[in-house]
Amino acid sequence: MGSSFGGINTALTSLYAQRRGLDVTGQNIANANTEGYTRQRVVMQAQVGAVVPSMWAKTDGIGTGVAVSAVQRLRDEYLESRGRAEHGTSAYLASQSASYASIEDAFAEPSDTALAAQLQDMWGGWSDVANNPQLTASRSALIQQSAIVADQLNGAHDALARQWSQSRNSMDVYVDEVNVTAGSIAQLNSSIIQANASGVTVNELEDRRDLLAMRLSELTGATAAKRPNGGMDVFIGGSTLVTGAVTRKVEYTGAARLADQAAAPVALTWKDSGTPAEAGGTVGAMTNTMTRIIPDLAADLDSIAQNLIGQVNALHSQGYSADGDTGAAFFGGNSAGTIKVLITDPDKVAVSGAPGTRDSSVAEAIADIGDRADGPDREYQELIGQLGVVSQGSVRRAEIQGVVAAQIDAAREGQSGVNLDEEMTNLLTFQRGYEAASRVLTTIDSMLDQLINRTGLVGR
Template identity: 40%
Template sequence: MSGFSSLGLGARALSAAQRALDVTGQNISNANTAGYSRQRVEQVAAGGSVVPAMWSRSTTPADGVVVTGITRIRDEFAEARALSAQGGLSHLSAAKQTYADIESTFGEPSDSGLQAQLASFWGSWHDIANDPTSDAPRSQMLQQASALAGTFNQLSSRMGQQWHDSREQLVATVDDVNSMAADVARLNSAIRSAVTAGNPANELSDQRDAIVMQLGQAIGATASAGPDGVVNVNLGGSPLVTGDRTRELQVTGPTTHTQGASNELKLQWAADGSAAIGGGSVQGLLDAVNTTIPSYLTALDGIATTVVAAVNGQQAQGYDESDPTATAPNGQPLFAGTGAGDMTVVLTDPKGVAVSAAAPPAYDGDNAIAMGQRANDAGGADATYRSLMVQLGVQAQSINRQTDLQTSVASQLDDARTAASGVSLDEEMTNLVQYQHAYEAAAKFVTTIDSTLDTLINMTH
């Protein structure tokens, strides 16, 4: 090896050490940057000539070091597991929020909730039985009936608003998914161009993978590596992003919840209308609007119709004061409506309250007593409502436990992912010292060769 060749070798060593220092600085600078994957300089030794010659051979021992590239440090298996875990966590978190909102809507136990309103309504009939000829307890009962109907109306309205809000959130989330898918496709195109041209694309890949993680959280997407650094994103086995191409999703179905109608919302591919399989928070919201909220609305409607049927049926068995000569029960309906949303009080005259079980002039109050005892019906509104609240509590607790467990699993997997791709400042400081010494040694080597050459050039005989 000639002296001038040695200078080239030293220059390559200096360049490699400088490149390693730059990458170490990049890692340290982004130690707290979300989604950043630490990078590593890949170096290989450049060997001597291997070209055969007939009359000569190379005596060059080696040709220094060559930087072959900069690699992102990532554990693909840990990334895939973390992506799946985040999707499951988002699904459960959306379900948890749905049950929390339903619990907030019913607000039980409470002094002003439906259970308390039912108790006050039935209790007002016992007050009538204690003074069957007075209008005051009857008027009080009618006020309690109006309050009860108003509570049913309010609960139905709030549940309907929760359904609408969940639907709006679902549509907004799907729009975000389409936007993020387009961003992944755009970054895939840029990364492919960079890789094809031999340019680094690590930072672009970090941005893309962060968006892919968000897609996993939003809709349970999975990712697979493609050629030239691209990533393909799948949804339930169907492609969402393939290279720089995307498929758009849409939500179809009614915009308002209508009692007794089919209110199912569907997630579909916009191009052909075929069903798409979702996950993540999108699936949690689909479950909310298609199953969870409608089931409680239906149960609430059932309780309301039970109250209407029980009260009107008992009224029909008694006598009121509208006809002093009545010889058959003439009680008028107190409530009207087909569910909680349209339940109303239709009886406004206190004299229309069927207090007595016997024909006039006997106002014994026995029918009022029987009405008050409807609170204890085995399959009545009170028992059904209590059972519904127990069911709500059990389901909410179950979802909470599942969410806590999935949070722990997702956290562990995220820690494992970060351990592989995250920046350790202690490790980077060690690398910094190592590459600094390498640079100093290479500089000393160049200085020594330069001094040697200077001596050789200036030698005199």
Template identity: 40%
Template sequence: MTGSFSSLNTALTALRYHRVTLDVASNNVANAATEGYTRRRAVGESLGAGAVPALWSRYPDGLDAVGGGVGVKGVDRLADGLLDARSRSENGRSSCLQLRSTVLQRVESGLGEPGTTGVAAALASFRTSWHDLANTPESGAARGQVLARAEALVDAVHAQAAAIDEESATQRVSLLSSVTEVTTRAGELAATNRAISAAALDGVDASDLLDQRDQIAMRLAQLTGGKAVTRPDGGFDFNVGSVALVSGVQAGTLSVATGVTASGAADGNPVSLTVTLGATTTTTGALGGEIGATTELLDTTLPGYASGLASVVEGLATQVNGLHTAGYDATGATGQAFFTFTAGDAARTLSVNLTSPTQVAAAATPGGVIDGTQADRLAATGAAEDAYTSLVTGFGTTVASAQRLSSTQDLLTKQVDSAREQLSGVNIDEEMVTMLAAQRAYEAAARVMTVVDSVLDTLINRTAR
């Protein structure tokens, strides 16, 4: 239909459309600081002239077929599924590397190397005490100094071993906490999938639910490095370690099978995880994210350093004991084992076996002769210091590498997130332009209605009869 009355309807559709545009822009501005919010955009469509004219209502020529105004086709959620998937992937890697770097830096700081209170300083001080005794074998104070510095060495070794054990305990508790969070998030994602499916059937806008879905999937990716797969109804399936954790409205449970007990203690086995979905329990493959980093720390990095420290300490104790038992103490008796330890666990169990300075075997000949030959030989034992330096240097290299990898991944993640933010994030300036344009269009549509009203008033009330 054309004519003045048609113009009123056209203006009305314009008012409705631009009101929706203002509403959408207002909602974007209101949620500019809301985490996880994806901006929306009202999409209009032209309401064209009738394609098939009806009886007594047809256009006599093409000049009158000017269209019927504008309608709201829908409200688009400005998100790119591929970019979102890339962001989840990069954030998962970043979380893994960042956690690993943070923990390794904390462990490195706890070692206290180089420094005056670490194991390296204690080893050097212990060896120096043998030098002093070799120079003054008759001195009881020099013998006492050997024992005192040996005790200091034992304390330094115990402190470092305890620091590694404490960090391992912290990571075990962290693993249990992360696993529990994954199970909770999986349940939330399944519930969101159910709501999205219901909204799709009811024809309700599901934009807020999709935002919630993306936030949950992002956190799951950060925790596990897993992958989200989009379902036809808009929900997500989620896989961890090639095993389904969430399938539609069904959520699985992630559990620690071995490596860590429910109380947070180590059970002596490598960490393994299982997913129970329905009646099926499946062992996962290697996970990424924070759980992957924690697993690698518990299974490889921390035990590797602890084993290296134990090897250094055991080598030192064995060498010192061998030389000490070949010497003679101040009374002329054969020297005893200087250290005691448990094989394979020397760092935690090392202790000084001697109880008196007179038991320190500094002489190479029996009979209580004042002789510092054996002490001089003990002073020359620097193999443990070299081995410890190699251990700490290797660990420092590992820490530096972890920092570099984390920094590089962080830059890449920020680039991907920035690209995602440019599309999905709210730009206040852009929304202001949209609102101003919608305001002016709304005013113009209102002006059309005013003009048509005036025209109709003239036509109806002022036309001469």
């Protein structure tokens, strides 16, 4: 049979449980706008007397109150893993799209002042020379127009080199962030594992760790997996970055400028072994930009410059200038970064095919280079056309992936986000429960007062 005083303990456990519910609800409300916070829920469990009856024990079968068995963190691990994967892909495509946008800005096509228009002006200058070979002004204008073309090629190459250098400098910052973030996750792992072993709730620590893991996914496409003891392992390209309280460091190695990229390709590597770390996310996209996109475009630009130099010089060197000299090379250099006009004297521009004549055959032939199927203009048009197609495709993929990531975030928020209406309902529920438990205590107190102080006084 239960004790007359047993009801006090039952009501007291309810007071403790309802107050814990109020505390957790208040924590949810306080962090409704906190990034990465996961709403929590109190799990209450009815307490019972003897679980296994003894031979001489007697019980009336009534429970002994309520206890808070856990404070649940309402987060779906599947959605979190999916969110990290989608955010890593989204960061990769967004970075790649931004790189293509910067490259398109460097070429600035179509424009009246861009390279395509300047090439047409230069071929027009050769046509003017062919029509008026005796005029010094037309030859002077040609030299100036050709110098502008050379400057445009130099500028495009320099713009690609600057973008490469800016990306290289950014990589050092990103790598430092990866190492620092990994160290923070390891520290949180240590605290969480120790707290779990002691039975302490660590929901807020896990929120902070998940937020850091998401950042690593955006930076490197990292994946994560939880251990039974509460720790989290983080992987880059299948290799471990964080295991419990132990971390590995990464570093960025290779060339410091575009010109050296072919000889010493840049790469994200493990500091302890020097082997490549196959990263995705922002780091992976920028590595791809520095190892493939920019070098390939620079090589195509060099090919255009070499085509221009070769075709113009081949014809110009066969002609004769106004002073009767055999034409020398018109352009110098061997790449987009080094091309320049060698002729500075208008009288040294080779126009005719024979000395002492004004047949203008050489100037006409050079002017026709702009219309050749294998000329530099056609090659440049193909480069710009391909760049536009690839860039547009990158933008579309980034937009689609952004929608996918937003949908996953919405699902994650629906699962783990704080709903203030729901929390206000919980607040009232726990408040009423606390008030009711208090009333039970008051009632029991009144009953005991009657039993102790008033029983047996009748007739005295």
